[in-house]
Amino acid sequence: MPDTRRSGAETRERILAVAREHFARQGYDRTTIRAIAAEAQIDPSMVMRYFGNKEELFKVAASIDLALPDLTTAAPGEAGRVMAAHFVRTWDAEGTLMALLRRAASDPQAAEQMRGIFASQVAAAVAPLCHDPTEAPRRAALVATQLLGVALGRYVLRLPPIVEMTPDEIVTWVAPTIDRYLTADPAHLPQK
Structure with a gap:
């Protein structure tokens, strides 16, 4: 008898x-x-049985582990490059993340899911670099603005100059800003 839990x-x-993929x-x-x-070679009712509706299916399908690198192992001044390179590779390879980004621009639930992914995963990667742990959410949010902005410009809006750039060129341009967000001493930043 087949194992129904496994199947x-x-x-x-x-x-x-x-x-x-869809x-x-x-x-x-x-x-x-x-x-x-x-395409899955099943009855549509099975999709509904497992996920309830299309919204729930999308929510589960778009639950993404960014598999962020350990930034504490980066050489001094290289954390931004490591983070930028990881994201450029991720954007190029992970279509579901792009689908979530497109949807997040106009759907509050998708936007909340994208915020959750970035707030939890990016903040966890950034926290070990912070002298003050309370800075991690702010630094992570700044990093996210850069990374999401690049993705929006390159893959959604398809701005020709950024579409034409190689991944290495994008990393070279974006990495210094991300590194500043990750490691700058707030005491040395311009004040009002």
């Missing part, structure tokens, strides 16, 4: 894999439960 888990993962390729609005079910 159920496999079905759920197959649905998620197909959903991630959301990344077509965006949220053009992706349908029927298309996901057809």
Whole structure:
């Protein structure tokens, strides 16, 4: 007799894999439960059984582990480069993250999910670099503005100059700003 828990888990993962691909390729609005079910070779009711509705499926599919690098191992002055390079690779490889970014621009729930991903994961990566741990959320938010801005310009708005840049060029331009956000001593920043 087959292990139904195992086959159920496999079905759920197959649905998620197909959903991630559809959301990344077509965006949220053009992706349908029927298309996901057809590619996963299951009945659409199975998608609903596992995820309830398209919104919940998207929420689970877009739960992304950014797999951020340990910035404490970066050479002095290189943390920004390490972070920027990681994100450029992630944006280029992770279509679901792009689908979430596109949707977050106009959907409050998707925006909240994107904020949660960046607030928790980026802040956790930034915190060990902070002399004052209370600075981590602010520094992480500043880093996120740079990284999300690059992604928006390159992949959503498709601004020609940034689209034409190589990943290494983007890292070279953005890394110093990110490094400043990560490591600048607030006492040495311009005051009002």
